Each structure stands twice: as structure tokens, then as C-alpha cells.
Amino acid sequence: MGNFKKRxxxxxxxxxxSLADMAFLLLIFFMxxxxxxxxxxxxxTLPEAEMTVKVEKRRNxxxxxxxxxxxxxxxxxxxxxxKMAQILNSDLxxxxxxxxxxxxxxxxxxxxVNDVLEGCQLAGAFRVQFATTTEK
Amino acid sequence: MLKRRTRTSDEIPTxxxxxxxxxxxxxxxxxxxxxxxxxxxxxxxxxxPPVEKIAKIRKSxxxxxxxxxxxQIMMKHQDEERTMAIPEIRNFVRASLQANDQLIVSxxxxxxxxxxxxxxxxxxxxxxxARRITLGQLKPDEG
Numbered sequence: 001m002g003n004f005k006k007r008x009x010x011x012x013x014x015x016x017x018s019l020a021d022m023a024f025l026l027l028i029f030f031m032x033x034x035x036x037x038x039x040x041x042x043x044x045t046l047p048e049a050e051m052t053v054k055v056e057k058r059r060n061x062x063x064x065x066x067x068x069x070x071x072x073x074x075x076x077x078x079x080x081x082x083k084m085a086q087i088l089n090s091d092l093x094x095x096x097x098x099x100x101x102x103x104x105x106x107x108x109x110x111x112x113v114n115d116v117l118e119g120c121q122l123a124g125a126f127r128v129q130f131a132t133t134t135e136k
Numbered sequence: 137m138l139k140r141r142t143r144t145s146d147e148i149p150t151x152x153x154x155x156x157x158x159x160x161x162x163x164x165x166x167x168x169x170x171x172x173x174x175x176x177x178x179x180x181x182x183x184x185p186p187v188e189k190i191a192k193i194r195k196s197x198x199x200x201x202x203x204x205x206x207x208q209i210m211m212k213h214q215d216e217e218r219t220m221a222i223p224e225i226r227n228f229v230r231a232s233l234q235a236n237d238q239l240i241v242s243x244x245x246x247x248x249x250x251x252x253x254x255x256x257x258x259x260x261x262x263x264x265x266a267r268r269i270t271l272g273q274l275k276p277d278e279g
Contacts, residue, residue, distance in 0.1 A: 020150075023157035030164040047252035051262035055173035066251070101173060106252030110203075110245040113254070114273040121183040130255060131175040 040076050042067040047106035049132035060097045061129070062088065066104035070112040081119040088123035103131040176258055178271070197238045201225070202274060203245040206253045222256050229264035242270040 042065040055061055064084060065073040072079055074087050092098055100120050104113055120128055200212040201220075211220045213232070220228065233239055241261055245254045254271075261269055 016154075020154040020157055023154055023161055027157055027161045027164065030161065030168060034164065034168050047255040049176055049255055049259040049262075051176060051259050052174045053177065055175070055177070058173040061173045099177075101175065104251045106250060106255070108251040109247065110249045110251055110254055111247035111273060113251050114245075114247070117180060117271070118183070121180050126180045126182070127177070128180060129173070129175045129177045130258070131173070132255060132259075133174070 039063065041065050041103065042071065042073050042105075044068070044103060044105040045107075046103065046131055046133045048134070049130075050134070052132045052134045055099060055101075055129060057097065057099075060095065060099050061101040062091055062098050062125075063101045063103055064116055066102065066108045066112055066116065068105040068107045070109050072112065072116060081115045084116065085119040085123040088120060088125045092124055098125060098127070100125045100128045101131050102128060176255065176262065178258075178269075193240060194238075197236065198240055198242060199229070199232060200242045200244055201257050203243065203249045203253050203257055205249055206256060209253070209257065222260060225257060225260040226264045229261060229266050233264065233266060239266075240268045240270060241266045242272065244272060244274040246274045 041063065044065065044067055063074070067073075072081065072084060074084055079087070088098070088100065102113065102116060104116075117128065120126070196214055198213070200210075202210040202212065204210070206222065209220050209222065209225070211218055211225075211228070229241060243254060243257050243261070245251075258269070258271075
């Protein structure tokens with residue numbers, strides 16, 4: 001082993017000329033990863049719940065909307081329970097990990113929610129989730 | 137007439153490229169909001185279970201919450217029957233579970249009850265750490 005140390009002079013500064021490249025990289029990353037809302041949904045006020053938890057795989061969540069008047073909507077199309085079950089069933093064929101996210105208005109009559117739940121059971125979609133907001 | 141000619145460069149200065157990029161970047165950062173999926177999860181049972189799977193449950197192990205509205209909740213357990221306010225439910229169920237760990241809590245909302253009232257009860261049961269919950273609409277002959 002020699003006693004000679006090789007000293008290389010390295011510049012410690014980040015070259016400002018690559019600033020634009022970095023910014024563009026981040027920009028492209030955000031542009032690509034941004035997912036825009038694909039459905040309009042119905043106008044609802046979600047109920048509040050203290051024990052609200054997050055869903056890990058949010059891409060597997062399939063929304064069923066119920067408004068105050070009791071209208072059920074999937075993919076922005078008003079449906080009856082039977083049609084909803086059909087849609088969910090065909091979705092489950094392609095992705096068995098689907099969770100049905102019930103986004104119902106806090107003042108929706110319960111019998112509509114009950115019908116939706118029964119439809120989910122018939123479709124074989126056993127994992128459901130009642131969308132809520134955290135209590136203030 | 138004399139025209140005054142000013143010489144302007146028609147190129148975009150590359151030095152401001154970074155500024156433009158950062159401006160766009162900040163715009164996207166601010167406008168992006170992630171759609172969060174939050175709520176109370178529930179696993180539904182099979183619709184028509186085979187007869188051998190149906191278990192008999194003792195009446196003493198069942199507790200019912202009949203929901204008519206946010207301030208009209210009836211608790212039924214054995215012979216006890218009384219109305220209960222939503223904040224009361226948590227401690228009541230927790231105490232009942234300590235006394236009997238086989239307890240199954242059943243939420244029975246009236247068909248006309250608001251959905252939010254059922255969520256309130258379910259939320260309280262979650263907070264009380266009740267694991268065995270059933271959910272079914274109140275039938276006309278019940279309640």
C-alpha cells in the first residue's frame with residue numbers, strides 16, 4: 001500500500017444548469033401520476049364517523065352513490081338494484097379484489113341502502129365500505 | 137417619417153426555462169388533490185347459507201339496537217328495553233362485552249330511518265370494539 005493519497009477535486013455545488021431538468025422531471029412525474037376524477041357522482045353529504053379508516057387499495061374501490069332522494073347511481077348512471085348487482089358481478093369477474101364503496105347521503109332512507117347491500121350479496125361482492133368523513 | 141427600430145430577440149431565453157418549469161410544477165402540486173377512500177368497512181355474509189352453517193344463538197347473547205332516527209334508538213337485550221342516546225352506546229356495549237364476550241350486537245334500522253343514524257350506531261360499536269355485528273333492516277312484524 002502506498003502512502004500516496006489521490007486527491008481529486010470535486011465541485012460541491014449543484015450545477016444550476018440542470019435545475020430545469022430536475023424541475024421538468026418532477027413536473028412530468030406529477031403530470032403522469034395525477035388521476036383526475038372520472039365520475040361526477042351524486043350530490044351527497046357523507047355521514048360523519050369517528051372510527052373512519054382509510055382503504056389501502058383505493059383503486060379497487062367501486063363506488064355506488066345514493067342520494068337523499070334514494071336514487072342509486074353507478075358510473076353516473078341511475079340504476080336499480082338488479083342492474084347494480086349485474087354491474088358489480090361483471091366487475092368482480094375481472095377483479096375479484098373489488099370493494100364496494102357505498103357513498104350514501106346521511107339522510108338517505110335506510111331501505112335503499114338495505115337493497116344495495118342485498119344486491120352486493122347477490123353479486124358476490126361481500127366486502128363493502130360505508131364512505132364517511134372524520135368527525136369535526 | 138422616421139421609424140424607430142428596436143431590436144428585440146425573438147428567442148425564449150433558456151435561463152427562464154427553470155422558472156417556467158417550476159411555475160408549472162407548483163401549479164400541479166397545488167391543484168393535485170388525492171381522492172381519499174375513507175369509511176367504515178364491513179364484510180357481508182353469504183346471501184343464502186347452507187342449513188348446516190346456520191348456528192343457533194342464545195337469546196341472552198343477542199343485543200339489538202333498533203334505529204328509527206338519530207335520537208330514536210331502542211336497545212333490546214333479554215328483557216331490558218329502553219331508548220338510548222348515541223353517545224351512551226359506546227360505554228354500554230363495552231360494559232356488556234366485558235360481562236359477556238359471546239355477545240352479538242345487531243343493528244336493525246327501520247326502513248325509513250336515515251342512513252346516517254345507522255352509521256352513528258355502527259361507529260359507536262366500532263369504538264366499543266364490538267367485533268360481532270349483524271346488520272339487517274327491521275321487519276314489519278318486529279320492533
